[in-house]
Amino acid sequence: MDKQWWKESVVYQIYPRSFYDSNGDGIGDIKGIISKLDYLTELGINVVWLSPVYESPNDDNGYDISDYKAIMDDFGTMEDWDQLLDEMHKRGIKLVMDLVVNHTSDEHxxxxxxxxxxxxxxxxxxxxxxxxxxxxxxxxxxxxxxxxxxxxxxxxxxxxHMFSRKQPDLNWENEQVRQDVYEMMRFWLDKGVDGFRMDVINMISKKEILPSCDAYQKGDAEAEAYQFNLPGVHDYLREMNEEVLSKYDIMTVGECPKVTPEEAIKYTAVERQELNMVFQFEHMGLDKHKGRPKWELKELELRDLKNNLSKWQEELANSGWNSLYWSNHDQPRTVSRFGDDTHYHRESATMLATLLHMMKGTPYIYQGEEIGMTNIHFDSIEDYRDIETLNHYREMVEEKGMRPVDIMPAIYVKSRDNARTPMQWSAEEKAGFTTGTPWIDVNPNYQNINVEQALEDKDSIFHYYKKLIQLRRQHEVIVYGKYQLLDADHPSVFAYERELNGDQLIVICNFYGEETTFDLGNRKAAEVVISNYANELPASDEIKLRPYEAIVYRLDNNSRM
Incomplete structure (x- = not known):
């Protein structure tokens, strides 16, 4: 068992533009983050992934960098950043920065x-x-x-430019490009950062001949083979590890679209000396039609989710490492996407948290997820800020002549701006995020969903997340234990076991808003570890589950995986 601090950590992602505004200009900033560090300490996280704060013209909200060694004026100064790092380290929180080196800004x-x-x-x-x-x-x-x-x-x-026209792709075949990138990485590591989240890192290697977009649009495997996970990427990452990463005790996670478990092992196996873990997207694509744009919606099938997450748990069980997430700055709000943000807001949010945090891997919490923030329904496309959303709307309405009323439902479900509305700190005007005009409107439900209220309510989503984080520190089985899916064909329950050196847990999650039952078989529960309803030990093998109920039992020593 290869124990590492980053395997035992819980990561909190901060999208700085929307976290907290300290100076009233409507934009979150570094001083705002500093003022909220005690809140993160209360939650219990010990790593922060900070989305880009570098100098940028902001075509793609900071993922278009014009100066890798400067701080964007919107966010503050390098002195503010130095203070942020110092205050985090004082609290035992590590800082992971975004590394965006597939492309730069065209203003670099x-x-x-x-x-x-x-x-x-x-x-x-x-x-x-x-x-x-x-x-x-x-x-x-x-x-x-x-x-x-x-x-x-x-x-x-x-x-x-594989993204915006203002984001030209770097040529990683040029050795001087790589050396300049490595020098920039050393600059931040020598300042004391604790690692990098690497943006679309599996795209840095390019093929000379590119396929037709007809093949690409159809999701053709041959087309994807020209864009993702090309052999050269592993040469580059091994070189990066040898020259930079291996010299520091840090955490690295690579964002890798279209990665498979087999490919993920190549990135993360210890002996290959590349990365610690990757972000994979397979489970994030289960509510869309395969090979089609994300805007073409379909219902999530629980069996598909069970099969997918279990595949990743099993295939990376002995080599590599999983990152566990539902949400980030590019994904809709989890409770709106996979839960019920109206009738069973708390229940479904805590069920989804239980399902994820009890798995093997490093969990990530996206800002606001811990209080159950929801998707936003702006009345007008004018209220949206995301370049991907605006481009999609323009293409569908202005170029293809579709009616806005037919386009907006998909935007309500999948727009990246769902995750980017301001953090809801209180029931005060503008959710306590700013005293000015926010760069993007706050979600109107901030009067009912906010940090201040969540902290006061000991039965809140926040306090449930806090307990999940505490449990991970207390029980090694949650971090390192074996995983086994149970009852793969149950239509509404996602259940699995974890085991380490005879310590066994069973995690049972009703994924839907109707009551159901689950058969424990010959397993005997010895303790309720956590539950999102009031629960006692079961009186029989068959247990009744309420809507979105989640229960974790410790099993007695007579139960075995």
Whole structure:
């Protein structure tokens, strides 16, 4: 059993623009984060993943970086950042920074030099190609829509951008690019950061010949093979580990779209010396049609979720490590997506938390998840800020002539802005987030869902999360124990066992809003470890489960996996 501090940690993601505004300009900032560190200490987390605070023109909310070694004015100064790190470390909280090196902003000085002439020393820092007549080099499409190639008149060539046209992709085949990235990483590590979350890190290796977008749009495996998990990425990450990561006691997690368990092991197996863990997205795609855009909605099938999460638990059981998450800055609010944010708000939020936090892996909490923040339904597209959402709306309505009334339902469900509305601190005006005009409107339900109320109510979602975190510290079986799915075909219950050195837990979660039953078989419960309803030990093998009920039992020594 390879014990590591990052395996035993619980990570809290802060999206700084929406966390807390200290100066009344409507934008969350670093001083605002500092003022709320005692709240995070009360929750019990011990790692913060901070979304980008670097200098940026903010085309993609900070994921378009123009200076890796400077702090965006919106967020404060480098002195503020230094104080943040110091105050976190005083409280025993580690800081993980976002590393965004698949692309930069087009306002980064590297790109300004690169586009200035074909013989500039920085030209090969990015991926430039001549067009085919009046057309781009290929018809590959960008993740935010439109061509992945942008024409630049000055040098009569196109540059590659897999996201916004203001996010040109770096050319990782250029050794000087890699060395400059490693030098930047050392800059932050030497300042004392405790690791990196690496944005779309499995996309940094590119193939020379790109497939047609027809294949890409259909989700064709051959098309995906040109974009994700190319062999070169492992060479780059091993080099990064050898030159930088291995020199520090840090945590690394790579965001890896389209990764499989087999591929994830290549990234995270100890002997391969690449990363500690990856973010995979398979379970986040179960409520959409395979190979289709995320806006084409479908109901989540519980059996699909059980099979998927269990696959990852089982295949990474002895090599690699799982990251456990429902939410982040790119995903809708969990309780709205997979629970019931109207009739069973507390019950479904705590059930989903139980299901995730009792699994093997490192759990991540996204800001507001611990109080059950919900999706937002803005009346007008004008109220949305997310570039992906706005591009989708424009394409569907302005280019394809669809009616807004037919487009908005999917935006209500899947827009990234669902996760980006301001943190709801109190029932005061503007949710206590700011004294000014917030950069994006607050969710109107802040008067009922807010931190102040959650802290006062000992039966709140917040206090349930706090207990889950405490349990993880108290019971090694939760961190390192074996996992086994139970009753895979039960239509409404997700249940599994954890075991370590004879210590056994059974986790039972009713995933829906109707009552159901679950058969314990010959297992004998010795203790209720945690439950989101008042519970006693069961009197028989068959237990009745209320809507969204979650129970964790410790089994006596006569029960075995």
């Amino acid at each position: 000085h590297w790109f300004a030099e690169s586009r200035s002439s074909k013989d500039n020393p920085y030209r090969d820092y990015y991926i430039w190609r001549p067009g085919k007549g009046d057309e781009p080099p290929t018809d590959w499409i960008a993740s935010f829509g439109g061509s992945a190639w942008e024409y630049d008149k000055k040098t009569d060539e196109y540059f590659l």
